[in-house]
């Protein structure tokens with residue numbers, strides 16, 4: 001017997017009977033085990049060694065070129081009732097889904113090793129943490145799971161003590177896009193993923209467990225599982241405010257989580273502490289505040305664009321002990337991507353670099369690294385109780401309309417802002433890039449149940465004794481009439497966070513507009529930026545006529561969640577729409593007129 005828990009032993013045996021591996025390996029999560037997997041993958045070519053002088057412990061994995069991103073059209077959430085999955089998910093009846101995917105799993109591990117990976121999402125002793133077990137035939141997945149989760153013996157002990165766990169069965173199969181499914185069975189706490197070795201499709205602790213399954217557990221148990229970074233902002237007085245922020249994939253969560261303060265702020269003593277860059281689990285504490293943990297133990301970040309000027313903390317984190325996926329390499333075998341100095345000689349597919357073939361690194365190429373390697377990693381990140389949140393931010397890529405920052409007047413308005421979120425699509429998922437789509441709370445690909453019920457769950461936290469964080473919406477991506485970004489972003493985003501903290505502490509008055517509270521003149525600190533102050537007016541401009549259209553579009557979008565749309569959210573949309581009636585002038589001042 002390998003586990004004291006009969007249910008675990010039985011499930012592993014059943015999976016082995018179905019997939020028929022040559023051997024079964026129970027992962028203990030040790031360094032020796034990790035090193036032996038690395039050696040094995042170097043032999044098989046699954047990994048390529050990078051320059052060990054400049055990048056000790058760093059390796060490159062090249063995916064099958066047809067397997068480089070999440071596949072939303074092949075991802076299913078299989079509640080027994082279709083309505084429970086909502087229009088926001090693809091659905092298949094559970095029995096049909098099991099039959100379809102089990103047929104693919106049948107005998108698929110013949111000649112391969114089956115790895116059993118017990119893992120814990122969250123600090124191992126945290127009451128907010130939840131455990132799972134992933135079965136996979138991919139040593140690359142095992143190595144990544146060791147970096148991204150608390151994996152191995154301690155997790156197995158917790159599972160055996162608690163008696164329950166999320167079951168995840170994964171096989172890379174033939175890596176054939178025609179034989180690929182990512183299936184979720186929330187009512188059985190089960191995930192089955194076949195035919196992809198990539199990120200969110202294969203590291204089942206991440207999106208599949210920590211968001212799609214966990215969002216269901218969270219609703220049942222009164223907490224929240226969100227697609228958010230968590231960052232601590234320490235002011236010169238030494239007070240730290242924690243902020244969680246939801247942006248869609250590849251919209252800068254990792255950069256914000258590791259923000260480098262602008263020169264003047266650094267001099268004044270501002271510091272930034274990283275807690276998480278992708279997922280946030282939160283629940284109300286005894287004092288009524290929301291407490292958040294990062295369920296992950298590492299970063300699976302987008303490589304292109306990561307540089308000394310955009311995110312030197314990330315760059316420092318990934319100078320050793322990192323697995324790179326689909327980046328290019330230089331002549332001296334260093335990892336390379338667009339945005340770094342130097343020149344690539346080999347592209348992400350291993351071909352001699354030729355600009356005619358497109359970017360050298362795949363636009364969704366990634367690094368996997370332990371969070372402990374981040375210079376700004378917070379000592380509170382391991383806190384079993386989590387950190388109290390002062391603010392929640394929503395944001396996306398919006399080339400027009402959305403101001404740099406606005407604050408919701410209350411929780412209900414904040415939920416509307418989150419629900420109405422839109423963003424241009426990115427390379428993190430297959431499909432067209434740069435198309436505007438609604439992505440409520442950045443959870444469109446990850447909410448494991450009906451969005452209408454999800455909005456109701458958000459609203460339910462608004463209790464008399466609750467001391468909820470303030471809610472803001474930001475947009476770093478607004479463009480001017482010249483087609484150029486109006487805001488420099490990156491480190492300068494701290495200026496926006498400072499304004500938010502000023503609002504949280506009651507030190508700044510703000511400017512009320514029908515769409516929310518915006519910075520009043522002079523409230524946004526701009527000393528030391530290159531931003532032309534006249535562009536700030538453009539960045540904060542409220543185009544009333546365009547906002548009326550936006551509110552109508554939000555109304556139509558909310559209609560798609562009927563009959564489960566909470567009435568309160570509908571009324572809130574109507575309230576904002578009504579507040580906008582009466583002015584069409586294109587100025588920020590005009591927007592404040594009743």
Ligand code: SAT
Pocket residue numbers: 069070198199200201206207249250300428429
């Ligand atoms: O591929 S992942 O889902 O892990 C990354 C992302 O899309 O956010």
Ligand code: MN
Pocket residue numbers: 227248249250278
């Ligand atoms: Mn993500």
